[in-house]
Amino acid sequence: MLPVQLFKKAELSSVPDEQVIKVLKSSGTTSQQPSKIYLDRETASRQTKALSYIMKSFIGGQRLPMVIVDSKAVIQNRQSYSARGAGILGFSNFGRDHFYLLDEEMKPDWEGLRAFLDKHADTRKLIFGFTFIVWLHLYKEAVRQEQRVDFGDSVLIHGGGWKKLEQEKTDSLTFNRLLRDSLGIRSSYNYYGMVEQVGSIFMECEQGWLHTPDFADVLVRDPYTLEVLPNGKEGIVQVMSLLPSSYPGHNLLTEDVGVILGEDNCPCGRHGKMFRVSGRLPAAEIRGCSDTYSAT
Amino acid sequence: MMDSSQLFLNPTPYSWTAEEKRRRTLPLYQSLTSWHKERCLPYSNILNKALHWEQGEFRH
Ligand SMILES: [Zn+2]
Numbered sequence: 001m002l003p004v005q006l007f008k009k010a011e012l013s014s015v016p017d018e019q020v021i022k023v024l025k026s027s028g029t030t031s032q033q034p035s036k037i038y039l040d041r042e043t044a045s046r047q048t049k050a051l052s053y054i055m056k057s058f059i060g061g062q063r064l065p066m067v068i069v070d071s072k073a074v075i076q077n078r079q080s081y082s083a084r085g086a087g088i089l090g091f092s093n094f095g096r097d098h099f100y101l102l103d104e105e106m107k108p109d110w111e112g113l114r115a116f117l118d119k120h121a122d123t124r125k126l127i128f129g130f131t132f133i134v135w136l137h138l139y140k141e142a143v144r145q146e147q148r149v150d151f152g153d154s155v156l157i158h159g160g161g162w163k164k165l166e167q168e169k170t171d172s173l174t175f176n177r178l179l180r181d182s183l184g185i186r187s188s189y190n191y192y193g194m195v196e197q198v199g200s201i202f203m204e205c206e207q208g209w210l211h212t213p214d215f216a217d218v219l220v221r222d223p224y225t226l227e228v229l230p231n232g233k234e235g236i237v238q239v240m241s242l243l244p245s246s247y248p249g250h251n252l253l254t255e256d257v258g259v260i261l262g263e264d265n266c267p268c269g270r271h272g273k274m275f276r277v278s279g280r281l282p283a284a285e286i287r288g289c290s291d292t293y294s295a296t
Numbered sequence: 297m298m299d300s301s302q303l304f305l306n307p308t309p310y311s312w313t314a315e316e317k318r319r320r321t322l323p324l325y326q327s328l329t330s331w332h333k334e335r336c337l338p339y340s341n342i343l344n345k346a347l348h349w350e351q352g353e354f355r356h
Contacts (some may be wrong), residue, residue, distance in 0.1 A: 003341065010342075044302050053309045170297075186332035213309035214317060242304045242324050248332035249338040250325060263314050270310035 001238060004196055004252045005210055007035035015040045015246045020250050024194045026084045037196055040246040047199025054213055055094050057190055057270070058203055059155055065120040066095020067113070067151075069129025069138050071102045083160075083195040084130060090198060091128045092156060092280070101129075106137050109251065117151060124153045129187065132162035135170065139179060150184035158193040158200065163280060172208060192277050194257075196249045198243035207267055209274035216241040218275055220260050221253070234259045237277060255281050300324060 006012065013020065019040040021051050026035035039047075047194055061155070075085045092098055099116045101108050117125070129138065142149060156179065162170070170178075172190050179185040193201035202210040202218070210220055219228050222234040229235045237258040240251050258277040266274045304324060312320065333340040 002339070006342065010338040012336055012339055016341070042301075046305065048307070049301070049305055053305065053307050056307065056311060078349045172339060186324060214306070215304040215321070216310045217317070217321070238319075240325060242321060245328070245331060248336050249307065250328040250332070272310050272311055 001068065001251050001254050002248060004035075004194065005257060007249075008197055011036065012249075012278075014248060020246070022081065024083065024195050024198065026080050026083050035196060037249065038199070039248050043244050043246040046245075047090070050104055050199040050213070050215060050243055051090055051201065052093065054203055055091075055157075055203060058205075059094065059157075060125065063094060064124050064126040064155075065095040065097045065116070066099070066126045066128065067094065067116065068092065068095075068100050069097055069102065069127065069134045070100060071104050071106060072100040073104045085128065086195060086198055086237075087159070088128070090164050095128070098127065101138055104132075106133075108137060108141055108147075110145075110149070113149060117149070119150060124155065125151060127151065127154055127156040130156055130162040131154075131158045131162060131175070133189065134158050135165055135168070135175070138180065141184060147173045151186075152184060154185050155185075156188040156189065157159075157183050157191065159193055161192075166279070172204065193225040194252075194254070197239060197241045197244070200239075200243050204264060205268040205274075209261065209266055209268075210276060211266065211268075211270050211274060212272040214272070215243065216268045218258070218260065218273055220258055220275070222292050223281060231260045231262060234278065236281060237275075238296070257281055300327075 008026070013103050015038065020038045021041055022039040022044060024037040024039065040170065069087055070084065074082065077087055097120070099112065101113055104111060129204060140148070152257055171248040176188040179188055190204040191201045192204075200213070202212060202214040202216070217240040219238040219240075220233065221238055222226055222238050226280070237254045237256045238252065239254055242250065256277050257279050258275055260273050263273045264271045304321060329343075333343060
């Protein structure tokens with residue numbers, strides 16, 4: 001088990017440089033180094049396949065007209081992607097006729113959006129974006145500018161965490177309700193995932209639980225002893241994925257706090273563990289963990 | 297190049313029960329650990345300095 005922050009400190013690659021086709025970088029929000037994730041062809045192709053199987057279970061198999069709540073500028077460089085770029089490219093495989101809602105200054109193109117929605121009025125639409133970007137640059141802006149928009153038959157997939165929305169006191173259910181009431185977005189699915197395990201995401205089902213797919217898993221550990229905790233007890237989330245062979249990211253201790261609620265018994269019918277992620281470990285505890293467990 | 301993905305990537309990724317998942321995936325996780333230890337020196341150094349993790353790191 002590797003503390004996820006080690007990808008910021010060490011060059012962790014299991015393949016020769018010439019086999020690396022893509023490098024993913026975490027968004028460095030602080031002065032910290034970004035994580036660097038080295039992908040070879042096999043790992044990248046497994047990630048794409050895995051994500052497509054997961055998405056099929058939630059939105060079906062056909063490609064839907066797609067609104068991306070972000071700026072196209074995020075995906076300009078083709079060799080090195082930010083976490084945001086990697087997310088957008090990964091999910092854009094499930095859409096067609098992509099429309100990027102935001103310009104480089106993160107301002108929404110309402111006219112363009114209306115034209116897109118008119119054109120696809122009779123079809124279900126896929127919307128993708130990072131949770132805080134959807135919240136700040138779509139929802140809040142629409143409300144502030146009193147824009148009337150109805151997405152119609154549409155499904156939103158969003159992820160990336162709630163941290164930036166904490167002071168707004170928004171949870172998943174409130175978020176879904178507000179987006180439905182103000183923009184007509186019919187259903188929303190949140191997911192939990194990280195750039196260190198692209199493809200291996202944990203989608204929140206209709207019941208509001210995150211689910212582990214067959215090729216990935218989670219455990220919850222005590223932040224001090226690292227003992228595995230029983231279901232129902234909150235602790236640090238450990239994530240496992242069978243996808244990465246080009247970098248040692250198959251078994252990671254995150255900095256997130258969560259709780260497992262059950263396994264194989266969700267009313268939605270999906271097997272696997274059901275869990276929730278409630279936030280981040282306080283900074284002091286993160287430092288404690290990395291001092292103890294990553295003595296490099 | 298290692299590719300055992302047909303063993304775990306299937307179009308219905310929420311099908312295995314806990315028992316089945318454990319039986320199928322535990323050996324794959326263990327072989328991934330060995331794979332990376334052989335190929336990524338910093339990873340192998342980190343694991344060697346923390347041998348106590350090796351036992352039960354996947355719990356099962
Ligand atoms: Zn469910």
